Amino acid sequence: MTRSRTGTAAVLREVGGALQRTEIVCNELRPDELLVRMVGAGICHTDLSVMEGVVPVPLPVVLGHEGAGVVIERGSAVTSLEVGDHVVLSFDACRACRACQRGLPGYCTHARALNYACARSDGTTTLRDATGPVHGGWFGQSSLASIALASERNAVRVPRSNELALLAPLGCGIQTGAGTVLRALKPSPGQGIAIFGAGAVGAGALMAAVAARCSPIVVIDPLPSRRQLALELGATHALAPDEVGERSSGLRKVLGGTLDFCVDTVGTQAVITQALNALGAPGVCATLALRGGANPVSISQTHLLYGRTLVGVIEGDADPHTFIPELVRMWRAGQLPLERVIQTFPFDRLDEALAKMRDGSVVKPVLTFGGIE
Template structure:
């Protein structure tokens, strides 16, 4: 199997031969068909997440199961799956339907090894760190667990489904699982990457009457309008965006912040009606201090953080697929594909904002 290795922070990824370090009893080996590139992958590349190197990242994989461990009963060889984040499925958060807040989330998704400390990948006698979000899917194959592999129908375009495992799930889940707007209510979305545009699509599907979209990228604003935004704003063109939004649409019932900058969070919070709720999703670094005025909260506003859309992938990914089938969640419009061996080109296109959601196809690597 081949994988894209990160050997130095902020360096290029190199396609190299690696091997799985065995398949444990609760694991599956997945032949990756397509894998999305997510902002959190860029965070790892920069070194803002202390993932040990060399490592394979990638956490929006979709593919076909080629092998299953002895204790796996819910999946079989040949099943089509979307890979999402890993969770223990046993702690209080998991059992209450909130696996994104699993007590072992960091250890199972960020540390680069299994819980027992062993790596999932190797190169000769050398360890290669994997288990990135329980999968490390930048390659032709990924070792995952039955816990984070979601079975999907075989008639679906598997090569496009990977982003449902994180970016799309995060934005849509923040709206549909956390904010839960009712038909006719209003919402604003700051930051129109995959997460923000997923929030726009989810707001449209939920029946929001007013959907405000904010970004500095003209092309992203145009996409947002196509996907359901009723009002779009470039903040660089307004001296007081909060006042401008209030003048045009009044205060907003809900806002979603998908950037992670303190100034943006503050703006999204100040645009709310009272009461109203702002969900912050954007990740800059693991330590990211922000300040808000207490007065903005005392009058009934709420600021809440959301990880992975507060979703259970095993139930929410099928829900998003059904919305897509019904034409209410056209996420495929955001995707541009690249062969795996062009991964650094995909990263450059993603960083520059030229492409909303790059998806790497492994077909070129498997011939």
């Protein structure tokens, strides 16, 4: 056993059960793989969905798909990354299929196998513990662990920083929200946007909308603390869902005009109805939430007919290899105040981080694993 390939991971053994901190070993690297010592790992709602059984994966498994860390070993075929590089781990994509070649790896033909199978293509697992194989490779990383196995495909080099842990949520949540605005909707300055839900994805969308000089920017969230934070981050209005109303008349009254864009981070019939009713003509509503299963919603074809679009967006339509460096530049320029939405927790306070994410008191918990060195 190579000592540097041992670590501690949060292992899910049964749906509905707690994550158990367990000593694990990363198996021998394949030529295209990397071993990353984790510095920070965000928790995303999709991780909670697995814990609740909404998204089925093989067990036991290590979750976590917003890792940031330092490369400590690389496979023989890895050429673009060096040992010692700081990396943010994002979702996995084959980089070769039609969608990947078009620069839209979120829609990779092999996305399900690469992100949800939690095993290599030959069925082998990347991790083991004292009792046997453990599934790794969740989103090509399984980063709720002090070490993780990833690849060049989903590891994005970022400038070396003592604040590397803060960059972890660029791998999924912040990328999804910010990418939806900057890559999918592409607003011009002065265009109006409403963002439904002020969790991490909504916060990413808000920061991007502020950077893109959208106006007005309306954030809708049931939690007063999140509405307050939205205003501090640059929203022009922050409303509770019942202030919007099903027909969104409350929203239109506040704005005195129409909206060009809506971002739905909730994914329910009620919110999609509100968002579409709030849209001007023409207008685009992006829906982002992963609810699991079919999740049917009904919409008015007549309403859409007037130039309105409802579009689903995965991972912000972004290619992490170009978009994450762009987000890092925005963060360094003060346009992406990640520290305002992130609270860090040492890995041994995992249960507290999960509880505070569930009750909404923390927007984005990031677990930390002992610093850069």
